[in-house]
Amino acid sequence: MLRNSRLILAHLWLAFAAFGAAIVLGLWQMWVRSPFAAPLASSENYFMSVTAHGSAMGYVLTTFFIMGFGYFVAETALSRPLPFPRLAWTGFTLGIVGALLVVATVFSGRATVLFTFYPPLTATPWFYVGLVMVVVGSWIWCALMLVAMAGWKRDNPGQAVPLAMFATTANAVLWLWTTVGVAAELLFIVIPAAFGWTQAVDVGLTRTLFSWTLHAIVYFWLIPAYIAFYTMAPQLAGGRLYSDLMARISFVAFLIYGLPVGLHHLFMDPEHATGFKSVQMVLTVLVAVPTLLTVFTVCASMEIAGRLRGGRGLLGWVAALPWKQPLVLATGLSFFMLWFGGFGGLINMSYGMNAMVHNTSWVTAHFHMIFGGSVVIMYFAISYEIWPRLTGRMAPSLGLQRAQLWSWAVGMMTLSLPWHWLGLKGQWRRVAQFDYTDPAISWWTPWMAMSLVGGILLVGSAFLFLWNLASFHRAGRSAEAVPPMNFAVALHSGGTPAALNGFRIWNILVLVLMVAAYAFPIAQSFIVKPPYAVVHRVDRTN
Amino acid sequence: MSTEPTKLSHSPKPDGFAVKAVGFIGATAAVAWGLSLVAIPVLQGQQEGLDWFTSICRAVGISTRPGGGEAKADGAVSLVTWSPSVLSRVAAGDARKGEELAKDTCTSCHNPNGLSTDPATMPSITGQPARALYKQLWDIKNGTRINDAMLPLVQPLTDTQVADLAAYYSSLNVRSFDIRLEPEASDATLKLINQGDAARALPGCRSCHDAPSGGPVDAPHLVGQYPAYVAAQLRAFAGGERRNDVAGRMRAIAAKLTPAEIESLARYYEGPR
Numbered sequence: 055m056l057r058n059s060r061l062i063l064a065h066l067w068l069a070f071a072a073f074g075a076a077i078v079l080g081l082w083q084m085w086v087r088s089p090f091a092a093p094l095a096s097s098e099n100y101f102m103s104v105t106a107h108g109s110a111m112g113y114v115l116t117t118f119f120i121m122g123f124g125y126f127v128a129e130t131a132l133s134r135p136l137p138f139p140r141l142a143w144t145g146f147t148l149g150i151v152g153a154l155l156v157v158a159t160v161f162s163g164r165a166t167v168l169f170t171f172y173p174p175l176t177a178t179p180w181f182y183v184g185l186v187m188v189v190v191g192s193w194i195w196c197a198l199m200l201v202a203m204a205g206w207k208r209d210n211p212g213q214a215v216p217l218a219m220f221a222t223t224a225n226a227v228l229w230l231w232t233t234v235g236v237a238a239e240l241l242f243i244v245i246p247a248a249f250g251w252t253q254a255v256d257v258g259l260t261r262t263l264f265s266w267t268l269h270a271i272v273y274f275w276l277i278p279a280y281i282a283f284y285t286m287a288p289q290l291a292g293g294r295l296y297s298d299l300m301a302r303i304s305f306v307a308f309l310i311y312g313l314p315v316g317l318h319h320l321f322m323d324p325e326h327a328t329g330f331k332s333v334q335m336v337l338t339v340l341v342a343v344p345t346l347l348t349v350f351t352v353c354a355s356m357e358i359a360g361r362l363r364g365g366r367g368l369l370g371w372v373a374a375l376p377w378k379q380p381l382v383l384a385t386g387l388s389f390f391m392l393w394f395g396g397f398g399g400l401i402n403m404s405y406g407m408n409a410m411v412h413n414t415s416w417v418t419a420h421f422h423m424i425f426g427g428s429v430v431i432m433y434f435a436i437s438y439e440i441w442p443r444l445t446g447r448m449a450p451s452l453g454l455q456r457a458q459l460w461s462w463a464v465g466m467m468t469l470s471l472p473w474h475w476l477g478l479k480g481q482w483r484r485v486a487q488f489d490y491t492d493p494a495i496s497w498w499t500p501w502m503a504m505s506l507v508g509g510i511l512l513v514g515s516a517f518l519f520l521w522n523l524a525s526f527h528r529a530g531r532s533a534e535a536v537p538p539m540n541f542a543v544a545l546h547s548g549g550t551p552a553a554l555n556g557f558r559i560w561n562i563l564v565l566v567l568m569v570a571a572y573a574f575p576i577a578q579s580f581i582v583k584p585p586y587a588v589v590h591r592v593d594r595t596n
Numbered sequence: 597m598s599t600e601p602t603k604l605s606h607s608p609k610p611d612g613f614a615v616k617a618v619g620f621i622g623a624t625a626a627v628a629w630g631l632s633l634v635a636i637p638v639l640q641g642q643q644e645g646l647d648w649f650t651s652i653c654r655a656v657g658i659s660t661r662p663g664g665g666e667a668k669a670d671g672a673v674s675l676v677t678w679s680p681s682v683l684s685r686v687a688a689g690d691a692r693k694g695e696e697l698a699k700d701t702c703t704s705c706h707n708p709n710g711l712s713t714d715p716a717t718m719p720s721i722t723g724q725p726a727r728a729l730y731k732q733l734w735d736i737k738n739g740t741r742i743n744d745a746m747l748p749l750v751q752p753l754t755d756t757q758v759a760d761l762a763a764y765y766s767s768l769n770v771r772s773f774d775i776r777l778e779p780e781a782s783d784a785t786l787k788l789i790n791q792g793d794a795a796r797a798l799p800g801c802r803s804c805h806d807a808p809s810g811g812p813v814d815a816p817h818l819v820g821q822y823p824a825y826v827a828a829q830l831r832a833f834a835g836g837e838r839r840n841d842v843a844g845r846m847r848a849i850a851a852k853l854t855p856a857e858i859e860s861l862a863r864y865y866e867g868p869r
């Protein structure tokens with residue numbers, strides 16, 4: 055068992071507790087929007103629920119899962135104790151207090167601003183203070199990952215940091231860069247407005263700062279899934295990682311191209327002219343590169359495994375893979391959803407085509423498929439893989455784990471495909487209730503019903519997931535010893551360039567690209583002096 | 597041991613890989629910036645007869661045309677603009693000073709509590725949003741809203757005093773009922789208030805009036821207003837005698853209401869009885 059099992063379990067259980075509550079809200083939201091009468095349906099309740107659902111899924115589930123998994127990787131991949139475990143607990147405490155503040159303010163109806171805030175809407179300041187505490191807690195995690203990696207390098211000169219840890223630290227570095235935008239927005243604009251110190255805000259500037267965070271945060275969420283693709287799936291399939299170099303290039307590419315691209319969320323916004331939107335669109339095309347590299351490398355690694363297991367012919371190796379292994383199965387399901395999600399993403403990032411889908415349900419459906427589908431299914435599989443190491447107990451049933459993964463994938467497809475379609479047909483997002491007696495939209499009914507069925511499947515799957523995790527804790531200590539955690543070994547190793555064993559030059563590149571991509575769009579607010587929007591306080595009646 | 601350590605390559609400095617990577621990233625960046633800020637804008641500009649400098653400025657978002665100049669004052673609907681500094685001054689209004697000021701100048705008609713001394717001709721201003729009060733006082737002061745009774749009283753007031761008075765009357769609330777209660781009214785009236793009438797392009801009154809709506813900052817609350825005043829204002833908007841509503845919002849709406857609708861809306865807004 056691990057030295058820091060309790061620390062890691064605390065993070066992961068908090069993440070999944072938030073997830074369990076938020077998914078019930080999600081189902082209720084689908085129900086309110088559907089043609090079927092839902093209990094407690096009102097616009098106020100709907101937006102309150104969306105705020106809670108988004109904050110819990112996007113901030114609490116992700117951040118705490120990533121922190122917990124990071125501590126796990128630091129201890130297992132580096133085979134040495136985590137530095138400063140006390141500080142890690144401090145980060146956790148900050149995070150949990152912040153998360154509780156968020157919950158309290160949202161459910162008292164004083165923070166119905168949705169999880170991406172939408173200034174000039176302003177909530178009670180304590181909502182934002184809670185979020186800042188979660189972020190500050192995660193900064194402690196970032197620092198610990200950097201210290202852990204530096205310590206290992208000091209003691210192992212001339213050796214490459216194990217890939218899982220290199221990728222985790224890349225994520226910590228990415229997260230530090232990512233949070234600069236939202237932190238600036240909250241600390242300099244939104245929180246002063248929420249306290250009533252300012253009465254009007256430059257909405258264009260707040261959106262620009264948020265866009266800085268908005269794309270990269272998705273990669274922060276996604277990198278654990280990629281770590282599992284590269285370092286866990288090939289190992290469990292009985293193969294080898296095809297190329298360690300390719301993996302490192304992918305993670306570095308996420309760091310570099312994940313950040314100077316956020317303006318693609320503002321294509322339809324008026325505060326920027328076409329030039330910088332186009333710059334960031336071209337850079338967005340390049341973030342497809344690490345994903346394509348990953349698909350290639352992971353497929354090649356799996357092919358090695360399949361052939362080692364006796365698979366022959368063009369595709370025989372696919373059938374030979376051990377699909378009974380939950381993480382191998384999850385990788386397959388995740389890749390499947392990644393095709394759809396990635397395709398949708400290419401549409402969203404195309405300046406012209408974005409106009410067709412902007413602010414429609416397509417966008418909501420897209421991020422559910424790619425994040426809720428491809429990424430979160432890997433969070434489940436990772437948990438199944440690491441829980442035995444945390445509890446010292448083997449899974450009572452792999453069958454139930456597989457059933458859970460299947461039902462999640464099927465549920466997510468059933469939920470999001472009709473949703474995409476309705477978005478293409480013009481269904482608005484962020485609307486609580488529709489008038490289905492209006493003949494213009496009454497044909498939505500069967501599609502909404504299908505989505506709702508998907509939502510029910512997802513809730514069932516989520517509860518099965520929590521059940522599966524809980525059964526580890528209930529199971530007696532198993533007779534067979536839990537095997538130690540092994541990450542995949544690379545087929546082609548050796549010759550890691552020194553530049554891919556640290557982040558100095560990549561940080562300099564990020565800085566240069568961010569200045570070139572964002573300095574003018576931000577400075578413009580001070581040059582052009584745009585009109586300000588009057589703050590709209592949702593936490594008061596006046 | 598989890599992973600077999602991988603040996604680092606001992607490439608001579610500068611690291612060959614790093615040089616290649618920086619070269620690649622630099623080249624992609626050059627393409628991104630060159631295409632987006634120079635090549636495409638200049639080509640598009642040529643088709644519209646723009647010179648290259650104007651085209652690039654346009655792509656970046658800098659206007660090369662001479663500025664639009666100041667807004668003209670005469671014929672203006674209202675001279676109040678909601679700039680951050682004006683909003684801060686309104687927010688900084690001092691209700692205690694406002695109370696002192698009101699004692700000598702306003703209470704004879706509006707009472708110390710903001711309810712009118714003559715509901716047939718004068719509005720209730722109790723608990724109105726400070727921004728609505730501030731705007732009306734300034735409009736009366738500037739003559740963009742005509743009110744001969746109040747003009748001599750508000751003309752000498754400074755901006756700070758106007759903000760103080762607005763703060764004072766907005767801090768009161770002497771309504772005898774809960775403004776969230778729905779007064780009784782016919783379905784047609786309720787529809788006009790909650791949804792409007794799409795056939796006449798009438799938005800619902802509630803989308804702008806009454807907290808906590810997301811309407812214009814200067815929209816007054818209507819619930820609890822005297823029916824005679826509401827009806828008189830709607831007729832004044834419809835007939836163009838009152839024209840201080842920015843963008844003609846209320847004039848456009850009131851002109852489409854029938855006299856019967858004006859009566860029933862006015863009765864609704866008197867509040868639950």
Ligand SMILES: [Cu+2]
Binds near residue numbers: 268319
């Ligand atoms: Cu994005």
